[in-house]
Amino acid sequence: MTKSVETGWNLDNSYTRLPESFFTKITPNPVSSPKLITFNEPLATSLGFSVELLKSEDGAAVFAGNDIPEGAEPLAQAYAGHQFGHLNMLGDGRAMLIGEQITPDGGRFDIQLKGSGRTPYSRGGDGRAALGPMLREHIISEAMYALGIPTTRSLAVVTTGESIIRETELPGAILTRVAASHLRVGTFQFAAGKGSTDELRALADYTIKRHFPYIEDNENRYLSLLQEVIKRQAELIAKWQMVGFIHGVMNTDNMTISGETIDYGPCAFMNEYDPATVFSSIDREGRYAFGNQPGIGGWNLARFAESLLPLLHDEQEEAVKLAQNEISVYPNLFKKNWLTGMRAKLGIFNEEQEDESLIDDLLSMMQNHKADYTNTFRALTLGLPEDTVMSGSEEFQKWHQLWQERLNRQQDSKDSSHQLMRDSNPAVIPRNHRVEEALKAAEKQGDFSVMDRLLKVLASPYDYTAEQADFCRPPEPSNLPYRTYCGT
Ligand code: AMP
Ligand code: MG
Numbered sequence: 412m413t414k415s416v417e418t419g420w421n422l423d424n425s426y427t428r429l430p431e432s433f434f435t436k437i438t439p440n441p442v443s444s445p446k447l448i449t450f451n452e453p454l455a456t457s458l459g460f461s462v463e464l465l466k467s468e469d470g471a472a473v474f475a476g477n478d479i480p481e482g483a484e485p486l487a488q489a490y491a492g493h494q495f496g497h498l499n500m501l502g503d504g505r506a507m508l509i510g511e512q513i514t515p516d517g518g519r520f521d522i523q524l525k526g527s528g529r530t531p532y533s534r535g536g537d538g539r540a541a542l543g544p545m546l547r548e549h550i551i552s553e554a555m556y557a558l559g560i561p562t563t564r565s566l567a568v569v570t571t572g573e574s575i576i577r578e579t580e581l582p583g584a585i586l587t588r589v590a591a592s593h594l595r596v597g598t599f600q601f602a603a604g605k606g607s608t609d610e611l612r613a614l615a616d617y618t619i620k621r622h623f624p625y626i627e628d629n630e631n632r633y634l635s636l637l638q639e640v641i642k643r644q645a646e647l648i649a650k651w652q653m654v655g656f657i658h659g660v661m662n663t664d665n666m667t668i669s670g671e672t673i674d675y676g677p678c679a680f681m682n683e684y685d686p687a688t689v690f691s692s693i694d695r696e697g698r699y700a701f702g703n704q705p706g707i708g709g710w711n712l713a714r715f716a717e718s719l720l721p722l723l724h725d726e727q728e729e730a731v732k733l734a735q736n737e738i739s740v741y742p743n744l745f746k747k748n749w750l751t752g753m754r755a756k757l758g759i760f761n762e763e764q765e766d767e768s769l770i771d772d773l774l775s776m777m778q779n780h781k782a783d784y785t786n787t788f789r790a791l792t793l794g795l796p797e798d799t800v801m802s803g804s805e806e807f808q809k810w811h812q813l814w815q816e817r818l819n820r821q822q823d824s825k826d827s828s829h830q831l832m833r834d835s836n837p838a839v840i841p842r843n844h845r846v847e848e849a850l851k852a853a854e855k856q857g858d859f860s861v862m863d864r865l866l867k868v869l870a871s872p873y874d875y876t877a878e879q880a881d882f883c884r885p886p887e888p889s890n891l892p893y894r895t896y897c898g899t
Contacts, residue, residue, distance in 0.1 A: 415480045415482065416481065417464060418460060418461050418464040418465055418480070419458070419459045419460035419461050419464075420460075420480040420481060420482060420483075420512070421459060421482070421512060421514075422480065422482035422483050422509070422511060422512060422513070422522075423482075423510065423511045423513055424482075424483075424484040424486075424511065425511060425519075425617070425621070426508060426511070427484050427486060429614065430607075430609075430610045430613050432605060433488065433489055433598070433601075433602070433614065434486040434487060434488050434508075435486060435489070435531045435532075436484065436486050437486055437487050437507050437530055438485075439476040439477070439479060439485055439507065439527065440476065440527065440529065441477040442476070442477060442571035442572060442573055442585075443572040443573050444572030445471040445472055445474065445475030445477055445569045445570070445571060445572065445585075446471055446569060446572065447466065447470060447471040447474065447567060447569050448542070448567075448569060448570055448584070448853075448859065449546070449549055449565075450462075450465070450470070450566070450567045451549075451553070451564070451565060451567065452466075454564055454565075454589065458512050458514050458520060458589065459512070459515045465567075474524065474566075474567045474568075474569045474585060474587050475527075475571060475585055476507060476509075476524050476527040476528065476585065479509065480510075482510060484510060485507045485508065486507070487502060487506065487507055487508070487530035487531065488502060488506075488508060488598070489502045489532065489598075489601055490502055490503075490600070490601045490664055491597050491600040491601040491604055491663075491664065492595070492596075492597035492664025492665070493600070493664075493711075494662045494664070495693075495694075495698060496698070498604075500604075501597060501664050502530070502531070502532025502601075503523075503530055503532055504529075504530060504532045504533040504534060504538060505525065505526055505527065505528070505530070505533065505536060505537075505539060505540060506524065506525045506527060506530075507524045507527045508521055508522070509522050510522060512589075519591075519621070520589050520591065521588075521589065521590045521592055521593050522566070522587060523588045523590065523593060524585050524586075524588075525540060525545070525548075525586045525588050526538075526539050526545060526571075526583065526584055526585040526586060527585055537575060537576070539573075539583050540575070540583065540584055541577060541582065541583065542568070542570055542581065542582045542584040542853070543581070543850050543853075544896075545568045545584040545586040546568055546584070546849075546850055546853055547675065547846060547850060548565060548588075549568050549586060550841055550862065550865065550866060550869070551675045551678060551841050552564055552565050552672070552675055553565060553866060553869065553870070554840070554872070555656070555672055557869055557870050557871065557872055558837055558840070558872050559650070560650045560656070561643075561647055561650075561669075561670050561671045561672060562671050562672040563590040563591075563667075563672065563673050564588070564589045565586055565587065565588060565589070566587040566588070566589050567586070567587045568584055568585070568586050568587075569584060569585050570583065570584050571583040571584060571585060581854075590667070590669070590671060590673065591622065591667075591671055592618075592621055592622065592667070592669055593667070593673075594614075594618055594621075594622075594667065594669065595663070595664050595665070595666060595667055595668065595673075596664070596666045596668070596714055596715045596718075597664030597665075597666075598614065598668070599614065599615075599715055599718040600663060600714060600715075600718050602614045602718065603717070603718035603719075603720075608721045611718070611719075611722060612722055615632075615633055615636060615719065615722055618668055619632055619635075619636055622639075622668060622669050623635070623639045626639060631733075633719055633722035633723055636719070637715065637716055637719055637723070637734065638737055638740075640668055640712065640715060641712050641737060641738070641741050641744065642744065643669070643670025644666070644670060644708050644711075644712060644741075645708070645741060645744040645745040645747075645748050646670065646748050647670050647671075648704055648705050649745060649748035649749045649751075650748075650752065651672070652701075652704065652705065652749060652752070653752045653753070653756065653835070654680070654785070654837060654840060655680050655681035655682075655784040655840065656672075656678065656681075657678060657679055657680070657681060657688060657699070657700070657701050657704070658672070658674075658678050658699065659677035659678045659679065659689075659690060659691040659694065659699055659895060659897065660674065660676055660677055660678075660694070660699060660897050661704065661707045661711065663714050663715075666711045666715075668715075676691075676895070677690060677692070677895035678690075679843050679893065679895050680842065680843065681701055681784050682783055682784065682785075682843070682885045682886065683781045683782065683885075684774065684777040684778050684781075684782055684784040685701070685778055685781075686700065686701050686778070687701070687702060688700060688701045688702075690892075690893055690895045691894075691897065692894045692895065692896050693896075693897065705742075705749070708745065709738070709745070712738060712741055713734075713738050716734035716735075716737060716738050717734070750762075750766065750770070752835070753766075753770045754766055754770075755832070755834075755835040756788050756832065756835045757769070757770070757791070757832070758818060758828035758829060758831050758832040759817065759828075759831075760827075760828070760831065761821050761822075761823075763817070763820070769810075769817060772810055773814075776806060776807055776810065777801070780799075780800050780801045780804070780807075781800070782799055783800075783885045785837060785839075785840050785883075786798075786883060787799050787801075788832075788835075788836040789836055789838050789883065791832065791836075792829070792833055792836045794829075833873060833875060834873055837873055838872060838873065838875045838876075838879050838883060839868055839869060839872050839882045839883055840869075840872065841865070841869055842885065842886065843886065843893050844886035844893075845865055846865070848865075849861045849862035849864075849865045850862070865882070868882045869882075
């Protein structure tokens with residue numbers, strides 16, 4: 412017990428106070444020999460942990476689920492979800508929430524082990540995860556954090572000392588995920604599906620208290636809840652579009668209520684700009700293609716609204732009207748966020764009617780010329796339009812002239828406009844080939860130095876330093892499309 416307190420554990424388990432259908436308490440499944448592979452020291456410190464104590468063997472045992480810290484009440488959460496449009500009963504099939512860490516400044520964060528063994532929601536799965544995908548989540552979620560995009564985070568990855576069977580035998584691993592919460596649209600779908608308005612209300616009240624306490628006294632707080640979630644998702648997805656992030660599996664169980672990005676399975680960043688870009692091997696129809704993400708966000712929010720109907724109004728018809736009204740706000744709200752973000756990428760502070768066509772024209776040229784998304788904005792930020800693949804085209808030169816005139820029309824100085832661009836256009840993103848290279852070295856040679864170097868570069872994406880130049884290059888052309896996998 413003393414050891415737990417010294418380490419900085421300060422757990423509460425508010426989730427266990429929800430109606431019991433929402434979770435199942437779990438007895439951990441110990442693994443043979445836990446070994447700490449990566450540990451996020453700044454995150455550990457911000458959560459109130461002693462870095463030294465957690466880095467020791469004791470920490471590895473906790474991150475593997477072999478040792479449960481004082482105050483933990485491990486559980487698996489129940490949830491449902493539309494997977495590629497089809498509603499299924501899901502739940503944590505390979506994850507265990509060990510509790511909510513209360514930080515020194517009063518924050519509350521879920522501490523969840525992912526890959527920690529079977530649960531009552533595992534269906535056919537083994538409850539385990541492989542090292543490669545867990546390191547991938549570590550790299551990409553930390554890169555997203557550094558990019559300023561709301562996200563779950565990765566505190567640690569441990570190997571278990573056990574092999575897991577996929578297409579081949581792979582080293583097993585567990586990732587410790589930190590999240591504002593793991594409440595999902597699918598959690599509400601699960602509650603709605605059970606048909607008990609009392610349980611649904613308990614979940615909604617819990618959510619409001621945890622994430623939106625400022626709406627607690629609103630006249631119709633459940634309608635406010637819907638508005639808040641719509642607002643956060645519109646902001647989040649606009650931010651994804653700004654950096655070319657493709658989530659890959661925007662099922663409703665992978666959409667948080669807090670507005671954090673969650674579930675880094677098949678996600679990847681786009682190189683050449685093309686709204687039709689899809690990386691996930693199972694997304695054959697392109698449902699979750701880059702350009703479809705905003706629309707899918709709206710579809711998912713409509714599912715959220717449906718699940719809230721019994722709380723919105725006593726009369727079903729009125730409830731539907733209220734929900735539809737809010738859902739119809741989303742496209743414009745998204746668009747507003749998107750335009751603000753794109754203006755910033757072009758160094759524009761104020762609004763003009765023609766901005767949208769200025770942006771659209773650039774994007775369509777980028778698509779026609781197969782221009783790299785990140786590097787085009789990087790070149791514009793650096794004042795090197797000649798570095799873009801479009802520079803030889805008259806169309807681009809004309810566009811560039813119009814853009815310069817647009818910048819001259821605003822009151823703000825050239826310097827502040829340049830600074831805005833630097834703050835809005837990352838010089839580096841986790842390029843797929845760089846991520847793969849780091850994972851290969853880690854998996855095949857047990858060499859983690861490639862990953863560490865990548866993590867270091869990705870930690871300051873807006874720095875525009877000389878050392879980053881190497882990481883800005885897109886991959887060499889290949890005949891094979893890049894493919895990602897989920898549930899691995
Ligand atoms: P995901 O595609 O990661 O969002 O997962 C969808 C569902 O499958 C969730 O309920 C997961 O908990 C479950 N799942 C994924 N991988 C496994 C596994 N290896 N064992 C058991 N359940 C899994
Ligand atoms: Mg998931």
